[in-house]
Structure formats: structure tokens, C-alpha cells
Amino acid sequence: MSATMIKEFRLPDLGEGLTESEILSWKVGVGDTVSLNQVIAEVETAKAVVELPSPFAGVIRELHEQPGTIVEVGKPIVSFEVSDDAAAPSPAPGTPASSPASPASEPGAQAAQEAKRQPNLVGYGAVVESSARPARRLRNVRAVVESDTPRSLVAEPVEPKPVATKPVGTKPVETKPAAAKPVEPRTPGVEPAETRPRSTPPVRKLAKDLGVDLAMVAGTGPQGLITREDVQHFLDGHSGGAAPEAAPAGVQARQGERETRTPIKGVRKFTAAAMVASAFTAPHVTEFLTVDVTPAMELLAKLKGNREFSGHKLTPLTLAAKAVLIALRRNPALNARWDEVNQEIVTFNYVNLGIAAATPRGLTVPNIKDADSLSLLQLAEALTGLTETARSGKTTPADLTGGTISITNIGVFGIDAGTPILNPGEAAILALGAVRNMPWEYQGEVALRQVLTLSLSFDHRLVDGEQGSRFLADVGAILAEPGMVLTMV
Template identity: 50%
Template sequence: MAIQKSTPAVDGVHAFKLPDVGEGLIEAELLTWYVKPGDEVKDGQMICEIETAKAVVELPCPYSGTVKELFAAEGETVEVGTVIITVDDGTGGSGGGTAEADTGAETEEREKPLVGYGEKAASTQRRPRRRPAATAPTPAAPAPRAAPAPTPEPAAPAAPVRSEGRPLAKPPVRKLAKDLGIDLATVSPTGKDGIITRDDVHAAVEAVRAPETAPAVETPVETDRSAREQRIPIKGVRKHTAAAMVNSAFTAPHVTEFLQVDVTRTMKAVARLRERPDFADVKVSPLLLVAKALLMAIRRHPGINASWDEENQEIVVKNYVNLGIAAATERGLVVPNIKDAESKTLPELAASLKRLTETARAGKTGPADMSGGTITITNVGVFGVDAGTPIINPGEAAILAFGQIRDMPWVHKGELKIRKVTTLSLSFDHRLVDGELGSKVLRDIGTALEDPELTALAWG
């Protein structure tokens, strides 16, 4: 993963800005630093892990040298184009150029994204320095902070913030305030040049907790309610998922159909497949045969594997299947997909499912694995749920929900018996798929699961 070295060194200090990772996004959350100030790094060495709205990505450093300073704390959301680290290559002088590296020269730059989407123009301007007032304030109206001496003007230290108007604080102090629920805008700074220190944050906490003189009958204060609530920032994968689901729900007219299926023979087929040598290194589950049944149904009814082109007013039927599998992770729901799933053998499909789920659970699914999906399966049965009305993944025509498999009374060959039964739910975009097509697809999936071996022989 190469990064364009577009920022010139100042006194041997290179400033590395958060790059565009090729998704057209404007920000990312910095999850983990792999380095600290004073560490030696090499060109191409992974230095941190970030989470965008779609995936978790490791960033390599484009410079070799010594880490001088980190400009973002773990858990902080950083805008693309913001300096996150400076590296001293050992060729400069006193290191007084850190501020210049942080703010950049007042010139236009061309920044290349990490992958895909070509170049993006970015204008980086130097933050104006504060100048002393033209006339000194009168004693009756003292200035809240002393203006810096006009001369001599020393090299500015690395700026702890990146936008005018925000309270001045270094990343560790910002993280401390965030963890303690303190708004830095309400904290009185005592540090040099008006910088908020850790002691200032702790003092603000004590001020909030200190008992206040109050009338006999007190009304609950906000701090009492916050002690009984948990506030979770909406960012990263969860933010992207929320926006995508709202867009899908209010753009595509959803229709959902349900079908109960006797999958006793499917469960027997799963048990037999697990004993075969070509499935020894993969996990064979009912989901594998559900995926195969869906692929067979798509081959018979390709209109279910389509998308709506609003701009050209066309329905685009795909001759390939990028099969999405919804996966619940610690960071939210992701839908990676198996490229060209229709061309894979059953063992290949099983191996692809294994890689997909393991990567998703490890939080390492890349943007390319989550783009280009054509149809999706969501396995709600793993949560002990029978059925639901799944929301279609944006850009697709349908999504299949696979419920839990239960022992239920079922009429089999004219007699009431206990059989393995599941419920399938198919949601589809009614602009693309009418009731007849949706019903045929769902019925074919059910038929394939009722007798998978016979279906495979009959349908090829």
C-alpha cells in the first residue's frame, strides 16, 4: 500500500497527513498507534490502524526516521488531510519546523488517495498567528489571555488542535476529557499559551461533582441523568450502516415474503459433507447449502440479481453474482461479498465463506471486499431468531434472511412427524422485482433445501 510523499520536509521533519483511503470519505477514527515518540520507523512500516465508515485499515509510514510527535489520540476522529504524525529523518537542524510541517505552506497541493478514485485537489493554508492588539486593553476590561510578544517570534510548537475556535489541548488530554465526559469548552486553561492540561480536566470533574447550595426541594440535574445513561458515538461502520439502511428503506419499496421449509434432508447432507476429505479444512454449515440454493435460484431467475440505475432509467441485470454475507462484528454490521460466487464449486464456496467470516470477525475486512455486491444473505438463525424483514443492501435488488432451524411437527408423507424446519424471508425491491418473480425465487430456494441432492441433479 503506497502513499504519495507530497509534504516537503522542514529541517528534516516530515509531516504525514491522514490520506484518502480511496472510499471518497472525509474522516476516519484512529484506533491504535503501533509507534510512539522516539521510535525508529522505516518507509513502509505500519504505524497505525484506522477505521473508516466501511472498514479497518492499517496505514504505512512513507518516511524513515525517528517518530517526533503524534497529533491524534487513539479513539479520536480525524479529518482526511490532517497531520497525524511527524517523522525526523535526521538530516535537519533544531526541529523548529514542526509547526510548519503541521500547518503546511500557503500553496496548493495535489494529494493522491491510497487506492482508487484518482487524484483529489486539496488546499492547505497556514493558520494565522495571533498578533498583539493594536492598543493595550484598559484595566477595567482585561484580556482573558495575554497576547504573545511581537518580537522575537519563536518557531511555533506543534499545534495540538487543527481548527480555529476549538479549545487548545493535546490529544491525550482530549481523550481524558472525552472519557470523563467533560466538554473542553467549559474548562478554564492554566497551561502555557492557554493550553488545557490534565489538571484542568480533573479540576473540572471535581467542580461538577462538588455539592452545590440548593433549595430544600431540588430538581434532578443533568449529571444525575448521565450517571444512568451510556452515550455511544455514532461513527465508523455503525455510522455508515445507519446512513445506508435509511437510504435503502426510503428509496427502494420493500416487499417481504416468508416461507417455512422442511430442511431435514439438508441437515443430513451437511453431516455427510463434513465427512468428505475435500471439506476437511472448512466449516460446513447449513448456510453453505442456503448460499448454494440461492445461487441455483438466481441461475433460473437472473432478474433477482439486478440493480436500479436511476440516472439512466435502466434495470441492470448482472451476469455475475457477488454474494454478500451479512456479518455482525464488534464495530457493527458489515456485508463483505464473495466475488463471482456463481462460478465456484461447493468446496470453493465453503472456503470462501470461511475466509470471509474469519476476516470480518477479526475486523480486517477491506473496502474492496465490501463493494460491488449484487445480492445478500443474512443468517438471523444464529441469534435464535425464526424470521424477520431484512432491509436490502443499497444497490441490490434482494436480500434473503435465513432463520433458526427448529424441531417442529410437520406433515411428512401423509403423517405427522417431528422434522427440522426453518423460515426463509426474502425482501426485494418492488421496482425491480414483482411478486411473481420474488415468489418463484423463494419457492426455488425452498425446494432446493427440501431435497438438495435431488435438486442438484435436476437443475445441474
């Protein structure tokens, strides 16, 4: 009969290099029996919503975080009760995997064994080396259940057990918190106990920005941890604590219904950081071209009546995307990246076409892989699938990375032109304006024509004025007279 043990599952790095994620929902509850790789939660990174599979087969014993909580990578989110066999499929020869205090285990062998126990799920990155722990429990150190805290999370307090053993050579550490303190002592060696209450770096920054003294905030997190919600509740007066004496200039607490504060997180937080980095790294240049696209709109109407395109969504964006792909063949400089580290210009021989999509979670730019190899019909299908997936919040991290050039369709909002900011790592982005009926010179006379404006922003380190202008002119020529494609391919 095999014994059972408790295994903690810490929030993994989802392959994006991000430091935190938000728990959107749990797909399981305490007491549920789960199988290996069964989806147990849905989490939101700064780029996408990701389904989190179970790394163990066993019974859910505790859910450490509630939906809506922002959790740092490496922090425990769920505990499982698993059998020895399930926890350690490859035990070290001669040593039972369920024997954490086996004196025969050497630290090196135990570390290797522990690494084997931790499933390395696809996309989660390598197993953190610091998660391996010595086999024997040291005196005066509390035993941790099956895994140590990673070095980046050592701020978690250690509570010595009330055992008869006395510390040797030092004065015993007082573990009973003072009655007036709403938080518990910090871990010695990480930060002095008198410096500040327990909280994470993002929470401390939030408190500093809002002018909140964390010593006056009661923590509701595990072992008195002060969370973002605690800081916000303190500002609302819900915590019963005194308001800060003075807030920094420009920062005000929420009062009634006079204002609404929305936490900056997830996609919006990532997009803001990316746009700032792009705007102040790449020298942007924006050019505009207004085009009579009446022939392109007539072609679009004919294609919609064609049996081959029946049932497929065709829009001006479809034709513009195809025009961009064709124009890139003649102007490859716009399909490139500036490699600052190696001091090289990387020109791509493929096109991963990014399409900016407004979603309930914020702006995302998923891309169509190898879009240059698709026919017009295939491109239409890919655009439809991409936008539907983005708006449902199911875009995968892989679809959001690797783009080489992007299009943003501001015309759907009735906007004619703009100065789009480059997607980081790309050389150009094209904004597609609204198609409007306007008086226009046509065959020597003024006629009512369908007109739109194209706005092209490009990185002037990679693309000079001539290259950008030729590319924009090619896109405009294709939309103004689709037959021009015959002269370009």
C-alpha cells in the same frame, strides 16, 4: 551532507469517500525511525479497520492525535523529520527541493513539484490540489511547515509571529486572547471572531444536540480546539464549567451510573445511515416460506463424513448460499441494481454474495467475489475465511463494497423469521431462520421434521411479486430436496 525538514502527514481519504476516521493505535512512537510504507498506525473508518503506511522514510517527531480520537480527513496526524532526498525524490530541474523560499520558483512549477513530493499511496485517492503552496512567504502571513491547510480545514487559527513588521493600511489584529476566554481567536475571513469558539462541525452539532453552549467549554485540543471529549466532560461536570441552563427535550446529561452513553461512530454510524437511506429509498417487500429441510440436513451430515470435505466447516448457511446462487441463474432480476442517475436497471452477470456478520464493531456485510463461480467446497472455505476475518476486524474496504445480493443468518440467534433491510444498492436480501424440529406433514402423516423459514426482502422497483416468489420457491425447493438441482442446472 543533506539537510532535513519537517513533513506533516495528513489523514488521507482512504478511498471510501468518508470524512473522518478514528485513530485506534499507533505502531510507532516519537523518535522512532521508520521506512517508506512501514505501518505506523491502525485507523477505523466507517467500514473497516485499515493499517496506515508511512508516506516518508525518516524519524517520527510528533504524534498529533491520540488513540481513540476521531480525526477529520486532511487533518495532520503525524510529523516526520526527513532528509531533502527522501522528501523530494524528483526535485524540479535547477531548484533544490529543500528551498521553500527560492525566488526563482514559479507558483505553477512549485505546485507541480509539491505534488511530486506527496506520495499518492494506493487507495488514498488523488493528492489534494490545494495542498500546493507558493514558493515565497508573504508578509504578515505565518509560514506553514511544508504544506498549507486544505480549504476544508481553514478553520485552524493563524497566530501572527511577534515580529517587527507592521501590517500596512489596517489596524493590527489583537492576537492576545482575553483572560476570561478559554479559547483562542478564529481565523479572520473564515468566521467572525465573536461568533463561536473553535470546534469542528460534528462537535458543534453534538453540542447543539446536547444543549451545550460551547462558549462555556474549555478546549483541550490543539490551540484550544474543542473536541467531542471536552463536550462530554463538560456534561459530566469534569471541566468545572457551569451546566447549560436548559437542554432540549429528550436530551439529558449523564448522572452517575443511571445510564450509559456510547458514541455513534465507525461501523455502527455507517450502518445506521445506510439502513435509513435504504429503508426510505427502496420500496421493500418481504415474503416468507417455511420449508422442510430434513433432506438438506441429511445431505449436510453425509458431506461432513466425506473425505473431500473433511476439516472444512459446513453449515446450513453453506447449503443456503449455494441454493441462492443456483436460483439466481433462473431469476437474474434479483441480482441487479437501480441506477437512479442514468435511469437504468443494471443486471449483473456475476454474483458478489454478501454475508451479514455480527462483529464487536457492529454489523458488517463483506461479500465473496464471483461466488457463482465457486464449487460447494470452495464456497465453504470462502464463508469460513470471510466470517473469521470480519469478527477479527480485519475486513478490508474492498471486501465491503461491490456486493450484488446478500444473506443474513438470523437462525444462529434462534430467530425464525424477520424482515431484513436491503443492503444499499442491492435488489434482494435473504434471511435464513433457525432449523427446528417440528411436527410436519410428511407422506400423508404427521412426523417430526427439521423445518426452517426463509424471509426474502426485495426492491419492488427492480423485482415484481412473481419474480421474487419464483426465486424464493427455487431456493426452498433446493433445500427441501437437494436433488432438484439436477432440474435447474
